[in-house]
Amino acid sequence: MSTVKGRNWDPNKMFDVSPEEMRAIQERAEMRNAMRKEFQKKISNPYRGVGGYTFDPAVQRFLSMRANHWEQFKASPKNFGFVFAVVVLPMVGMWYAMDKAKTELEYKCRTGQIAYKDRLWKFV
Missing domain, CATH: 1.20.5 (Single alpha-helices involved in coiled-coils or other helix-helix interfaces)
Structure with missing residues (x-):
């Protein structure tokens, strides 16, 4: 052996x-x-023919698993928490940060705290 x-x-x-x-x-x-x-x-x-391939059961299982993934999926609180933490929270956080920055900049521009010549993005 x-x-x-x-x-x-x-x-x-x-x-x-x-x-x-x-x-x-x-x-x-x-x-x-x-x-x-x-x-x-x-x-x-080298003579296995045009388009010939070797059947590999492990590759077939992997491809079948990928094709049937959503049929086997079961929703759970853990899945929901993961999606919420990875997708929803970052989007809401970015929206809040951008909205707050835009509101503060607009308030400063409207009240005259930033002169027109010192403003960024004045030509856009």
Whole structure:
């Protein structure tokens, strides 16, 4: 059994596993290696044809999850709080800050606290 660089776990050195479980672990490892070799063989074949692609179940699951995300979505207070904090509060805060700044500038201009020559945006 080949070891992967950086991996220290060796199933042959486990003493608390029954022989049946050890055989199942080794079978799964062999199946993984066989599937990995088959996928590498298919993906690196230069004659796989025009428009040919290798079916990858993990990619298919990911695309299916993205397509069905809103069918599986369940509204909750946590979701509402997240949307409120990320979308609604920043928009309301920006509107309030801009409205307050505009009101103060307009008040100062109307009362003569800012001379016309010192005003910004006087040509817009």
